[in-house]
Amino acid sequence: MPPTPPTYAEAIAHLNTLVPELLGVPGQPRRKFSLDQISLLAEALDNPQQHFPSVLIAGTNGKGSTSATLAAIAQAAGLRVGLYTSPHLDRVNERIRLIGPGLPSQDIPDEAFADHYFRTIAAAQQLVDSGALAHLPSFFELLTALAFLYFAEEKVDLAVLEVGMGGRLDATNIVDPLVSVITDIALDHQEWLGATIDLIAREKAGILRPGGTLVTLPQHPAANQAIGEVAVTLEVRGVSATEYMPTLHANATEAYALEVLGQTITVDSPLKGAHQHRNIALAIATAVELAQTHHFPITAPAIEKGIRATYWPGRFETLRLPGWPPIILDVAHNPAGAWALRSTLNATAEGSGVSVLVFACLHDKPLAEMSQILFPLFDQVVLAPIHSPRARELEDLLASALATGTIATAASTVREALQFARALNPQRIVVSGSLYLVGEARSLLLSGTLGTP
Secondary structure: OOOOOOOOHHHHHHOOOOOOOOOOOOOOOOOOOOOOHHHHHHHHHOOOOOOOOOOOEEEEEEOOOOOOOHHHHHHHHOOOOEEEEEOOOOOOHHHHHOOOOOOOOEEEEEEHHHHHHHHHHHHHHHHHHOOOOOOOOOOHHHHHHHHHHHHHHOOOOEEEEEEEOOOOOOHHHOOOOOOOEEEEOOOOOOOHHHOOHHHHHHHHHOOOOOOOOEEEEEOHHHHHHHHHHHHHHHEEEEOOOOOOOOOOOOOOOOEEEEEEOOEEEEEEOOOOOHHHHHHHHHHHHHHHHHHHOOOOOOOHHHHHHHHHOOOOOOOEEEEEOOOOOOOOEEEOOOHHHHHHHEEEEEEOOOOOOOEEEOOOOOOOOOHHHHHHHHHHHHEEEEOOOOOOOOEEEEEEEEHHHHHHOEEEEHHHOHHHHHHHHHOOOOOOOEEOOOOOHHHHHHHHHHHHOOOOO
């Protein structure tokens, strides 16, 4: 009998043995970022990233929303699209999506994931055995190579690729993108990218190519200057998305009209908040660039339809479940994200009533700053433990709440945190502070296992 092919469960078990890039191992030197490993692995797989056109999107906040919106626009235009994002909310398959005409966004199937994973890891192991690589590639590098292999074999018309972190040394940066997009830049991952906006922006600008095209928006002056200097050195053509921004007085949650490709469209996105106007504008400008310069069949009606159909859960997503108040899920995980969430919450306040925040964050995030931004908005904060070796301790979370004068309770699980929040009979519950928290909470809420009062 032929050998049984490896299973999805075996693939996930093996993947989980690999050290994520941001997690240090006691007694071992910290992993150094480099494109050497992913380049060698891609070459061993016949350079799949060269077999499809791509758009590469970097930034601190908004790059996932921009990616999801652009992919939905391309799908609405009749294109077969590969979408690569990170991290995931619930299952790792979410990072690798295939969407096509008339099809919903579809995560890579378990069988395909297992097949492509073990082919990728086999190629990597051969490189280690031959001495070409000192050790196996990392968690993110293997997933990136897997995604490229899958998109190439599925013959996508366009791959929309979200940079994992930084840009210059990110594994996604081995592609030769038709367009490079840089979203808003803020302080985050300073340990890896640098302590200032200028240094972080230069890392993000590493996705630019000589003579290439950059789509961006004016933002922090230090970021503008750093990106501009890199772009000038590389003779990059800059495309500003400013003309696709709504008026200054546009409501954060309402539709608005824009002139796009000579037609008036209505921008009505499920992604709410004034900060999303910027991400949507970047997606529109990139879609127009693909249409006008690279002759993709993208039209104004397709842009309108795609924006309306964008699927990107956990970004000011409102769940309305029997027996529960409205639950808002938002993955704000740094101060810039917290400010965006605060602004959108203020714009969508619904009368009076108790408001509860369920919160957690990672150890490398500025807890004091995030708590000062968010906690005073709520009558009570429920603090939850999350399943990550980088999780902030509950004692630290409680101390931070105390420093803001906020009533806080620590729960022993995310399930308990949600149930306690509901027992307070609030007008609404907000879950935020960490993608790990939002992912677990969303899975629990949609599973129906929490019950009703």
